[in-house]
Amino acid sequence: VSPVESLPQQERLQAFRTLCLRHGLSVTHQRWVIYEVLKSMPGHPSPEEVFAQVRHQIPAVSLGTVYKNIHAFLDSGLLREVSLHHGTLRIEANTDPHHHLVCRRCKAVFDISEADFEPLRLRDSARVPNGFVPDHFAVEVIGICDRCQQQ
Amino acid sequence: VSPVESLPQQERLQAFRTLCLRHGLSVTHQRWVIYEVLKSMPGHPSPEEVFAQVRHQIPAVSLGTVYKNIHAFLDSGLLREVSLHHGTLRIEANTDPHHHLVCRRCKAVFDISEADFEPLRLRDSARVPNGFVPDHFAVEVIGICDRCQQQ
DNA sequence: ATAGCTGCAAATCGTTTGCGCCATG
DNA sequence: CATGGCGCAAACGATTTGCAGCTAT
Numbered sequence: 001v002s003p004v005e006s007l008p009q010q011e012r013l014q015a016f017r018t019l020c021l022r023h024g025l026s027v028t029h030q031r032w033v034i035y036e037v038l039k040s041m042p043g044h045p046s047p048e049e050v051f052a053q054v055r056h057q058i059p060a061v062s063l064g065t066v067y068k069n070i071h072a073f074l075d076s077g078l079l080r081e082v083s084l085h086h087g088t089l090r091i092e093a094n095t096d097p098h099h100h101l102v103c104r105r106c107k108a109v110f111d112i113s114e115a116d117f118e119p120l121r122l123r124d125s126a127r128v129p130n131g132f133v134p135d136h137f138a139v140e141v142i143g144i145c146d147r148c149q150q151q
Numbered sequence: 152v153s154p155v156e157s158l159p160q161q162e163r164l165q166a167f168r169t170l171c172l173r174h175g176l177s178v179t180h181q182r183w184v185i186y187e188v189l190k191s192m193p194g195h196p197s198p199e200e201v202f203a204q205v206r207h208q209i210p211a212v213s214l215g216t217v218y219k220n221i222h223a224f225l226d227s228g229l230l231r232e233v234s235l236h237h238g239t240l241r242i243e244a245n246t247d248p249h250h251h252l253v254c255r256r257c258k259a260v261f262d263i264s265e266a267d268f269e270p271l272r273l274r275d276s277a278r279v280p281n282g283f284v285p286d287h288f289a290v291e292v293i294g295i296c297d298r299c300q301q302q
Numbered sequence: 303a304t305a306g307c308t309g310c311a312a313a314t315c316g317t318t319t320g321c322g323c324c325a326t327g
Numbered sequence: 328c329a330t331g332g333c334g335c336a337a338a339c340g341a342t343t344t345g346c347a348g349c350t351a352t
Contacts, residue, residue, distance in 0.1 A: 044241040062309045082241040090195040090233035116277035126267035131297030140289040146282030213334045
């Protein structure tokens with residue numbers, strides 16, 4: 001439970017107003033409820049899952065509104081998506097061990113050799129969920145590519 | 152240019168036959184062309200992009216066949232996809248610095264604190280594409296989760 | 303006031319599936 | 328000759344869009 005979530009609703013709303021102001025978004029009832037739902041859901045919800053929850057509080061809400069608001073949050077940088085999501089399947093034809101550089105703006109992906117990293121490993125103290133057996137690491141270096149830099 | 156790509160076509164085909172045998176796939180003309188196209192394309196092609204290329208060599212090929220073969224490659228482990236692809240957008244509501252554990256089989260995602268990793272960094276010798284400005288790392292620990300383990 | 307947001311319904315896009323025919327092992 | 332793969336077309340699920348009325352600033 002993060003400190004923000006334990007604040008009374010009044011103060012959470014105030015914090016949300018500030019956040020929206022900073023990110024250039026206006027504050028609507030739907031947007032506020034969608035944000036609260038996002039923050040309260042465990043894991044990494046999909047738009048449909050968010051919609052289902054929001055519906056409990058605003059029965060007339062539309063799925064389109066949920067999508068529009070999620071994009072408002074992502075585009076303004078107020079929230080992030082879990083992983084680059086091209087919306088389409090991408091095949092990795094490079095079978096050499098390597099990782100990826102991803103441009104935050106245009107989502108272009110570049111390869112970078114695994115040998116370019118200092119060895120990566122979990123601390124001995126790391127607490128991994130029960131019984132999860134790690135196999136390998138996939139690293140994304142998020143940043144801005146040359147082209148996008150110049151615009 | 153990988154060594155495989157520079158072999159004459161005859162030998163590449165032979166290598167492909169071996170690969171298919173090892174992964175339990177039969178060898179068809181379409182499958183072979185799709186594989187060659189995948190290997191020859193720079194970057195991380197989408198099914199549509201592959202389809203467009205394959206069409207140059209087999210005008211009557213169908214998009215469905217491209218999808219089926221891509222899945223044959225992925226399911227058999229002959230190739231990988233670039234990144235976990237839920238097929239749906241996932242929102243990251245956790246704003247604490249953390250990384251992800253991803254189950255290869257069911258694609259479930261768990262959070263793991265950034266503090267659980269030994270410090271991650273690029274070697275000084277690392278060669279990053281011109282002008283790419285790194286911002287932060289996103290690590291996925293790929294493996295098998297408890298539930299999937301037991302099935 | 304006015305620019306932005308909402309709900310609705312239709313459109314679009316990526317992907318999957320069912321089927322009758324054909325190629326591979 | 329038996330199984331699996333092919334092309335085709337229809338189905339499907341996720342996401343986007345256009346629009347007319349309402350709301351926040």
